[in-house]
Amino acid sequence: MTPAKAFVALVTCFNDDETINFDATRAQVRRQVDAGNNIMCAGTNGDFTALTFDEKVALTEAVVDEVAGRAQVIVNAGMPATFETLKLAREFDRIGVDGIAVITPFFIACTQDGLVRHFSTVADGVETPVYLYDIPARTQNHIEPETAATLAGHGNIAGIKDSGGAQDTLEAYLAVGRAHPGFAVYSGPDHLVHWSLMNGAAGCISGLGNVMPGVLAAIIRAHNAGDHAEAERQQQIFGNFRKDLYGLGYPPALVKRALFLMDNSVGASRQPALLPDPAQDAQIAAILHRYELSA
Template identity: 35%
Template sequence: MSKIDLKGIITAMVTPFAEDESLDAGAAAFMADWLVERGVHGIFIAGTNGEFHLMDDDEKVCLTRAVVKAVDGRVPVIAGAGCCSTLHTIELGLRLMDAGADVLSVVTPYYLVPNQDDLYIHYERIAERVNAPVVMYNIPGQTGCKIEPETVDRLAGVDGIVGIKDSGGDFDTQLAYIESSKSHSGFAVLNGSDSLMLRAFEAGASASVAATSNIIPEVEVKLYNDFLAGRLDEAKIGREMMDPLRKTLKKCVAPAVMKQALNMMGVRAGITRTPVRMPAPDVVEEIDEMLKFYGIAHSV
């Protein structure tokens, strides 16, 4: 298994859907290329902001093929394979790897709440069967299931498990994950809370999987480069620059605001899948003001 370098700004890419809610693979390919051209260090598809929970397996495979082809090896492509059952996750994971994914992201099972021993066996079996780099995904606010630091420490030593994406928002938990990464070579912590991006880099996270980088990739790539160069004052300015976007994103259920903004920027994102709806006119006006703040030209 070749080593994958998970670092920097990895975009949690939205999934473009056409007006009939069908997958728009062509738009996904364009979007992935657009993001890579703007300097992001990885593409994370079929995650929470990618509406994975509203997609079937065939669509996830099609999306992966389109994005992998567009990226063409320039940065890693991380594809969401997490399902409620271990067997389903393995089956989908094998298909996504066959479609060209570099890494599999495996969110904890949702709706049901397995205990920590259940989670250990779940991830161990997946890593053993898919024979691919696996990144665990902790987002208990959505799944109701947290991967405790002690469990992560155990799993960090399992062949094939190369990291964890933490979107829990509890920085103490992320710090505990980072401590595990220091004693397990090749195990990376990927911050998944945009508000914690700079703090996470300073603490030792190798990457930030950032939804906001769909809209302002250059701002966040510069933040990371400033951090690497020791320009912490400039990196803090970059972190503060994210706040107007973060505030606007809260106006609707994700990823409605991001899709509307991208459409207005000329990057075809299409619509959200129902029951999530696109922004109402008053919110569209706020998105317009937000884009003006960043000096982003409207293409439509």
């Protein structure tokens, strides 16, 4: 059986003037690779909607260079229009990544047929394996399991990242994976990492792993070793921290802020993201202290 893998949806670090801090971003890459995790860049936790086309290309080049073959790199190319998504995907294809994730189009309401055409066009245009990326709460477009099954038959669509958060949808995608060998399902919800692995997921793509890289890697390591009691113990820590932190508000913003309080080189998010709130920072700091994650 192929070992499960953990990818961290890496934060993009910014300077005070909101330009990308490449040195700090590279430091975060090293931190994750040293822990044993793989990298997904320019995703939801990486502020991809706030990055320009050229910045995404430069960011991916820097991440791939820093990883230097020590881990796998997936990068998100998804944009509202198929035209720009394909242009980005071809740049990532040129750079040489291990996978290209394509988030469902946002703002543009899509039919399921439109989604099939969108993903198929991108997958036709690159050599790098393409991964579907479903996060309907943010995009308002959802890849139905039947649509995933149709796309699983495409020779260059290698799997799906499910960030919907619903266990029944994840179960349906896992059924698609069982019916289509080679179609890998990656779990996005951090409270379902171990459950998804036990039910056939190829791995996970985690935002919370930015803050707890060691615990995420420990879940995967224990699972791959067949020590499911230890994997569950680590999952309990991960899940409890998730519940405490995400109880304060929007998850990607809280991940970035928690990481900032541990290491201020990561910077803030680009505006119009919420400004730092001293009262909330105090709550986050208390949670970090409770989990022995203080700077």
